[in-house]
Amino acid sequence: MSEPLTLAIPSKGRLKEQVDAHFAAAGVALKQTAGARGYRATVEGLSGIDVMLLSSSEIASALVGGDVHLGVTGEDLIRENAPELDGRVALVKPLGFGFADVVVAVPRSWIDVSTMADLDDACAAFAQRHRRRLRVATKYTQLTRRFFAHAGISDYRIVGSAGATEGAPTAGTAEAIVDITTTGSTLKANGLKILEDGVILKSQAQLAMSLTADWTETMRASAAAFLKRLGAALPN
């Protein structure tokens, strides 16, 4: 009996509901096993697929690390784990929900800063005056480094943020942030504004394929059948 391929989907929250609905509409409804609280499932009508329910960030690192074959999670999390995708992950299908932007945001009171070039100037002046680097709070270390490097900014440092990143400037733990936002209202409520050219990534939920996982011919066939129902195809 050949091994099934693994498909990881978010274990809770709005994203899980949206994934369930999207798959059901495509005729590949997921059926949770081992009770409603279980973290395993199967795909109705398709064999050879072992569905696992994990957190969105676990899914992203599992895809990059080759621990699951297919997964649904935010593109922001996938790219944070593998910025250029690096031949490690392929984005198979954008799912049309879970829209959010990863953005650079600074205090509204910085009326002299509205672009990355302004931020570059401000960082340099800050480093000279305070003899330390301006702090950017974020959980998106990789995305931030790349974006700032591309904008020519090197005079800053990243301070890790597990949650409530938008509160960091008020709390005094950072001067600026890189965070994910949907409506922008939380940023506004925290006295922050998005830089004009500060959108790092326009993200949405993606069905992605791990290129580093062990794929057999049988698995590829199962995946192809599954993807066909969703109107997608296995890349290459």
Added chain:
Amino acid sequence: MPAFPTYGPEDIAALDEQAAAMLAVFAARGYTRHEPAMLQPAQIFVDRSGEEIRRRTFELNDPSGRELCLRPDLTIPTCKWQVESGAPYPARLCYHGLAFRHRSGDGPTQFYQAGAELLGVDDRAAGDVEMMTVAVGALRAAGLRNFEVKIGDLALFATLVDALDVPAQWRGRLKRHFWRSGYFETLLTRMVVGAASDAERAIDALHGLKPAELRPAIEALLDKEGDAPLGLRTREEIIERLTIQASDGAAPKLDAKVAETIKSVLDVSGPAPAALEQIRILTKSVAASMAKPLAAMEARLAALADLGVDPKSVRFVAHFGRNLEYYTGFVFEFWSRDESGPVEIAGGGRYDTLLESLGAPRGTTAIGCAIRSERLLAAARRGK
């Protein structure tokens, strides 16, 4: 070399012998050896080298959660020791030890560095000459016969930018990015077109105000934002920056001829004597300001000639900045060649602001050099 190298008995003997030779050169010039800890607080590097170095630094936490790292260089911890020990200036410090850096792809995660730091010698010209002498002496003592020297000077370009007619708010940007080929050209073009003035409509509100009216107007704009956070950035910094921008006028542009001068100077690259002459010609319009930095460069070439290095074999590269680290002035590199092409053996330069950032008195000068021991050994073995 593999990522996690094991040094065999012959390599160890050869590296030890080479290290002894280099350290003897340093000692003869009055440098005392100090060996900083391999495990260091991550903070001291992060605050001074930015994310580019941090990306390559091996970070770890101790059991109490403190952020540490394996030292990616020895200059910063050595300078930190100097400041914290309260030892007098001028100080001549040298080291030979392991440094740790992550490299994407294959490549060793650790390498030996021999280096020297000359701290607190106010006569910069003398300091430059001494460091050149020490560096060349160490390389030769290790058996390196042929090497190519590449030189530059961040202060030379900075002087040019200050001397030319450039809108004040853009001087900093030009000085910071001159070594970023591609990005810099785009920047220049946007400045000529006038598209680089990015400040918000705040500037429109300040347009045409008299100097005395400027500050209250800016304060009023700031007050409109209520109690939005500032982070550690102060109101003064914002006011200062807006004042500079306001003084440049509503739609500043970089004069196309000035842009041309800047571009042509940065394109200069080649045998040093001719390169400096070319810069002299290109910057005729601001000859008075450029005289000093150009003379300083000539003096360094003369020092190299005294050391038996033909100035015509020295490559002067105007856009050579080494800005990823902490250099502020004269920068240099020593190169060799192997089958796959050029190999950087040693590099260094002047970093006059580093010590102050570590707590030394303002204006404490610093110039140093770091030599990659494994690469030097390979080059010397190649008989080059």
